Amino acid sequence: MTTTLGTASAGPGEIDTGRLEVGETRDGSPFGLPVAVINGEQPGRTLYMQAVSDGDELNGVGVLQRVVPQLDPTTLSGTILIVGIVNYHAFQIAEHRNPIDDTKMNRAYPGTETGTSSERIAAATFDIATQADLILDLHQGSTSRMLDEVRVRCGKRHRLHDDCLELAKAFGCGYVLDQKGPDGQLARAAPDDGIPTIDPELGGCVGWDETSIQKGVEGVFNVLAYYDFIDGTTELERQTRANGFEQYGSPNGGLVSFEKDLGEQVASGDVLFEITTPFGEPKATVTADSDGILWRTRRLPQVATGEYVCSVGTDIDSY
Template sequence: MTTLGTASAAPGEMDTGRLQVGESRDGSPVGLPVAVINGADEGKRLYMQAASDGDELNGVGVVRQVVPQIDPSELAGEILIVGIVNYHAFQVAEHRNPIDDTKMNRAYPGDENGTSSERIAKATFDAAISADLVIDLHQGSTSRMIDETRVRCGSRHRRHRECLELAKTFGCGYILDQKGPDGQLARAAPDEGVPTIDPELGGAVGWDHESIRKGVEGVFNVLREYGFLDGSAEIEPQTRAAGFEQYGSPAGGLVDFQVELGERVSPGDTLFVVTDAFGTEKADVTADSNGVFWRTRRLPQVATGEYVCSVGTNVDSY
């Protein structure tokens, strides 16, 4: 029998339930929606979660398409899923948990006696480190961003190679291989020996169906390549970046981008220009390094010094 919260499934079965993580302000229990898929045959355990940040919905879109497509009778191993991690932020369509004003993916490994976010992090972390592999589904919030998979443990970590192979198998096309901030699940779980990736499925307000499609394909690539399902993934080389350069605006005004997401850039290439409301050019911002145009702000208006875009640097093929 495999359990997660109130979900419990025998071999060849699937069940859904709730993982209690505290109480709301009226004293009612707060339970995260969870699913357990227990394969008919023995195998590895995969843990997957979505909406660690409450406005990042593409991961939820992936989960709701993946789960109905998996037949437990054809599965080897177990899959544990938390469909919505940042419960409070999801309810109000915000990035951070409004109960304690915390970014959930900075709270791992959590604390069972801590704040709202720390308690949620602890409950989901315990589920994650019970697994052999972890997929933590994210997106670039509401910015515009390429579809990528992040390896956050750092190149010197003992699980780095396994995390990198998992990212390559997921197969979004791009990998950011850069040590992440403290408190990320993709930083904390490898410290417990569990290879973990952080797919950032584009950036959108609401759903982005193409990014969701890539996320669904990525999950099934992992399920096939790691023996949960029959077949193997068609693993193709990924474009890997080991760093980021961020660009702010030297002037206030309106931004016009001169390159497309995913396009290669070289030093001196114009990334964007800033004009006033009448079209008069005020600034021309160029790339400092070779790289890939990775991420941009969504709205065109900027103030002096405000973030505009990012370029992935130290790029190779993996």
């Protein structure tokens, strides 16, 4: 059976790329999102993947750039649907939010066909995503420094929580944030339609990072093997899970010096960072409120009063 996505159309054992038209630019020209269809020779599940929901998060498209050329549809079971760049306008200017409506795309799902620019893109991609059996929404921690991790955002009481957690474990980054996400996230909205969905957060950088991209490539192939899209096996290994998240801002303006490294365990009362003047004069020392793991930090050393500095994953366990 031929599968079509935008202008991409592939029969069994075929692959095709094209564009999905979702609107017009300010000069009235149509624009489309890059899409791909990999239609397996044999029947099976359908996987949907997307990247660059936030315009400066490029590691996801780096993953797709490396995964797609390695896929052979003649040996694939099932179908893979891909939107390579979701936030078209933000990607063009390397900004996080859609500049047309100043919206963070991953707060617009499931979208509205007659809504704002972001809502229309969300509606178009959600319509594709909800045709699948599994969803991978590839992200990164924006331009901050962050662990390679996977987020389960449906909430522990959701009927698909265990399925989403299994998908996260199959992806296999080693770290999982299992915490209900904000309204409007694809990983919140799609499980309500019965589709296990995860949000791999592949590090954080300016541009892209090869180490995190490779982690994402391995994760995608882990999922493909575990759910029988390709031959092979994926052993589900125990993951370090954070069930909560604490963010820390700066009490003063100045320069940040971290006392802990990413991934390092912290205990309540441990020093996380210090703020100094440009001459090294101490201004503030910030300590951890809870036990946990240093999960994410700002990239630039300079901060203003109240500005974000770092996050600690809390309520840690292994599953």
